[in-house]
Amino acid sequence: MFVQRRTKGGIFAAAVVAAAALVASALPAHAETGVTSSTIKLGVTIPLTGAAAPGYNKIPAAMNAYFSYVNANGGVNGRQIKLVVKDDAYSPAQTLSVTNDLILKDKVFALVGTLGTANNEATTRLVNSQGVPRLFVNTGFSGFADMKKYPTTFPLFPSYATEAKVMGKYLADNFAGHKVALIYQDDDFGMDALKGFSTAGTNFVAKIPYAALSQADPSVVGKWITSIVAAGADTVVMFGVTSATGALAGGLYKANLIGKVQLILGSVGSDGTTLKGLLGPLAPALAGSIAASFLPSPADATDEYITQFKAINAQYNAGATFDNNVLVGMNTAMLTVQALRAAGTSPTRASLIKAIETKGSTWASAAFSPILYSPTSHVGYTGYWFGKLGLDGNAVSVDGPGKYTLYTTDSGSAPVVKAVASRPAMPAKGLPKN
Amino acid sequence: MKHKSPAVRLLLLVLIGAVLIIGSGYVDQLRSYQGAQAAIFAIAISSIVLLTGYSGQISLGHGALMAVGGYAAVLCQTHLHIPYPFAFLVGTFAGGVAGFLLGIAAARLRGPYLAGTTLALAVGLPSLANQFHILGGEQGLLFDVGNPPASLGSDFTQYRWFFVVTVIAAILVFWLLRNLLSTRYGRRWRALRANPTAAALSGIKVGKAKVLAFTLSSCVAGLAGSLFAMLLGLVAPLAFTLTLSFTLVTGAVLAGVSNLGGSIVGAVVLVAIPELSNTAAAHFGGSDKVTANLPGVITSVLLIATVLFVPNGPKLPRMKFLARTRQ
Numbered sequence: 001m002f003v004q005r006r007t008k009g010g011i012f013a014a015a016v017v018a019a020a021a022l023v024a025s026a027l028p029a030h031a032e033t034g035v036t037s038s039t040i041k042l043g044v045t046i047p048l049t050g051a052a053a054p055g056y057n058k059i060p061a062a063m064n065a066y067f068s069y070v071n072a073n074g075g076v077n078g079r080q081i082k083l084v085v086k087d088d089a090y091s092p093a094q095t096l097s098v099t100n101d102l103i104l105k106d107k108v109f110a111l112v113g114t115l116g117t118a119n120n121e122a123t124t125r126l127v128n129s130q131g132v133p134r135l136f137v138n139t140g141f142s143g144f145a146d147m148k149k150y151p152t153t154f155p156l157f158p159s160y161a162t163e164a165k166v167m168g169k170y171l172a173d174n175f176a177g178h179k180v181a182l183i184y185q186d187d188d189f190g191m192d193a194l195k196g197f198s199t200a201g202t203n204f205v206a207k208i209p210y211a212a213l214s215q216a217d218p219s220v221v222g223k224w225i226t227s228i229v230a231a232g233a234d235t236v237v238m239f240g241v242t243s244a245t246g247a248l249a250g251g252l253y254k255a256n257l258i259g260k261v262q263l264i265l266g267s268v269g270s271d272g273t274t275l276k277g278l279l280g281p282l283a284p285a286l287a288g289s290i291a292a293s294f295l296p297s298p299a300d301a302t303d304e305y306i307t308q309f310k311a312i313n314a315q316y317n318a319g320a321t322f323d324n325n326v327l328v329g330m331n332t333a334m335l336t337v338q339a340l341r342a343a344g345t346s347p348t349r350a351s352l353i354k355a356i357e358t359k360g361s362t363w364a365s366a367a368f369s370p371i372l373y374s375p376t377s378h379v380g381y382t383g384y385w386f387g388k389l390g391l392d393g394n395a396v397s398v399d400g401p402g403k404y405t406l407y408t409t410d411s412g413s414a415p416v417v418k419a420v421a422s423r424p425a426m427p428a429k430g431l432p433k434n
Numbered sequence: 435m436k437h438k439s440p441a442v443r444l445l446l447l448v449l450i451g452a453v454l455i456i457g458s459g460y461v462d463q464l465r466s467y468q469g470a471q472a473a474i475f476a477i478a479i480s481s482i483v484l485l486t487g488y489s490g491q492i493s494l495g496h497g498a499l500m501a502v503g504g505y506a507a508v509l510c511q512t513h514l515h516i517p518y519p520f521a522f523l524v525g526t527f528a529g530g531v532a533g534f535l536l537g538i539a540a541a542r543l544r545g546p547y548l549a550g551t552t553l554a555l556a557v558g559l560p561s562l563a564n565q566f567h568i569l570g571g572e573q574g575l576l577f578d579v580g581n582p583p584a585s586l587g588s589d590f591t592q593y594r595w596f597f598v599v600t601v602i603a604a605i606l607v608f609w610l611l612r613n614l615l616s617t618r619y620g621r622r623w624r625a626l627r628a629n630p631t632a633a634a635l636s637g638i639k640v641g642k643a644k645v646l647a648f649t650l651s652s653c654v655a656g657l658a659g660s661l662f663a664m665l666l667g668l669v670a671p672l673a674f675t676l677t678l679s680f681t682l683v684t685g686a687v688l689a690g691v692s693n694l695g696g697s698i699v700g701a702v703v704l705v706a707i708p709e710l711s712n713t714a715a716a717h718f719g720g721s722d723k724v725t726a727n728l729p730g731v732i733t734s735v736l737l738i739a740t741v742l743f744v745p746n747g748p749k750l751p752r753m754k755f756l757a758r759t760r761q
Contacts (some may be wrong), residue, residue, distance in 0.1 A: 087725070
């Protein structure tokens with residue numbers, strides 16, 4: 001009995017300590033959440049672990065590298081940028097948990113580059129209720145441009161529907177008469193793409209859906225190959241994440257179909273360096289695949305954005321290989337810096353959103369496509385160019401190195417327009433002066 | 435040791451609940467969210483305690499039964515437009531039906547075979563959502579329970595409301611389970627767990643008792659699933675992963691698997707681990723990759739240590755009025 005009584009006392013003591021700790025951890029409020037006289041705190045959620053992590057896990061370090069470079073050159077209006085990185089393992093439940101941490105505990109000023117369609121959906125209620133700006137989300141789900149449902153959210157990437165329409169046009173121009181199969185991720189990401197292909201009037205001999213993350217299962221990949229062979233497809237459009245492209249390449253290799261099937265990869269699943277990491281010696285099997293991109297090729301040494309970002313990467317990113325993910329991270333970070341500068345010397349969440357809506361379309365960014373932000377539109381990029389993957393895994397424009405033809409359209413029924421690419425010049429030393 | 439009457443137990447639980455709910459007004463939203471998370475985990479873990487700690491059956495598939503409850507609640511709220519408290523009842527019932535069917539099979543299986551069957555359920559069931567369009571695919575379905583009642587004032591945050599709802603649910607579950615376990619059903623299950631042959635010889639219908647335990651345990655899991663759906667604001671296959679099922683078993687083991695009161699401790703530990711590991715990582719300055727993997731490492735180490743050193747759970751957290759009575 002005595003022992004029991006003593007342990008019971010222990011529980012109460014523990015409970016009191018725990019309760020005290022909970023109360024003590026509440027922080028005092030600032031004038032604007034996440035902004036002090038010397039710092040601006042931002043947050044990002046991204047898969048750092050799990051099946052979706054390869055490639056994407058490089059993005060936060062790249063963002064941090066660019067922010068460190070800007071911080072070393074005086075920061076934004078005298079404030080240093082701090083980025084809090086949280087792993088969500090691509091699970092919406094975990095995204096919500098860590099976003100709670102970011103918004104309620106770390107008290108970030110804004111979210112930047114949060115990744116995943118379902119993941120961003122899961123945090124929308126929280127983001128909207130707290131009025132947190134959610135900038136340049138890393139997903140092409142066209143729904144996020146809906147300003148009524150997502151008033152503080154700014155998608156950047158062209159929508160998947162746009163990409164599918166552009167691919168449909170490219171297929172019609174260059175692959176007429178071929179038997180084309182489609183593999184897509186079975187969620188809003190893939191549904192968006194199906195909508196775009198249907199608008200473009202593309203006919204597929206087989207449409208193969210797969211559940212997110214199921215690409216790690218060899219039997220799932222086996223089913224893709226069986227379906228491709230059964231449909232007699234000579235061309236396969238892969239509309240999934242990079243690890244799914246890797247799985248597909250492995251499956252094609254096992255089935256001895258390399259070189260017999262032309263692969264066409266979506267922008268989400270075509271990062272050369274990540275594929276090289278996933279596939280190892282098998283990587284050259286993807287040479288000759290055609291990939292849609294909106295950013296320039298990370299291997300293009302003639303591109304002023306690439307050379308500048310590469311220099312920053314070499315100095316601030318601890319030897320990370322410069323690839324598409326690093327480029328995405330740096331480009332997102334550079335747009336963020338321009339947005340924070342435009343939000344004024346005492347930035348508020350409202351002034352940040354207003355700045356993007358009124359001035360965002362003029363900012364420097366690596367993509368060849370214009371940005372369509374305005375007080376009535378949250379649509380970001382709208383265009384793609386096509387490249388061929390070389391043996392090194394990097395895409396070279398189908399028009400030849402350094403020459404880019406841009407296909408632009410919208411998520412709806414507008415036609416696809418071909419044009420020569422153009423964009424604002426890279427700011428001197430990669431430091432925006434907007 | 436003498437029993438407390440159900441009324442006294444209820445009074446004690448209501449008292450604890452009242453303290454928690456009043457206390458929630460003095461913490462920030464994040465703590466309210468974590469409190470709600472812990473309450474849901476406590477309910478889910480208590481379903482494992484009922485099943486494993488009392489009837490001696492094992493389940494690695496309770497995450498899937500939570501999914502059944504969650505989807506049922508969301509579907510009937512979306513399509514039948516019933517108020518969400520009733521959606522929780524539907525979720526509870528749906529979990530029970532699934533558990534009854536599974537229980538019929540489970541009663542014939544033991545040890546690794548039962549573990550394997552329930553594991554298959556945890557792996558397979560959530561991906562059913564991809565097969566039927568009404569279940570919303572990978573994207574899942576949104577579950578909007580709206581704002582807290584206006585009478586509570588505009589300062590009453592949504593997360594605090596979720597905390598109140600989940601704590602009330604947890605108190606009801608604990609009260610019902612505790613009373614149930616002190617009836618002859620509880621004694622039968624314990625007899626069953628100790629020695630099924632001896633139990634059968636004493637006139638206990640082993641199969642029936644096992645199915646009943648599985649069904650009731652699944653009801654509780656279904657309720658936990660529908661509350662989980664409310665907290666997330668959605669149901670999606672990725673929200674009810676294999677990891678969730680394992681987490682629940684981990685929580686039950688950490689709590690001492692035959693200790694109903696311990697499930698509260700197990701739940702608090704599960705919620706606290708990511709928090710602690712973040713603090714530790716911030717303090718020692720690890721890379722993002724270390725920070726991301728640390729909670730898993732801590733959980734695994736705790737689990738191994740528990741099994742090695744205190745297989746019946748830590749002695750500390752025994753609360754007399756909730757704990758199993760011993761002769």
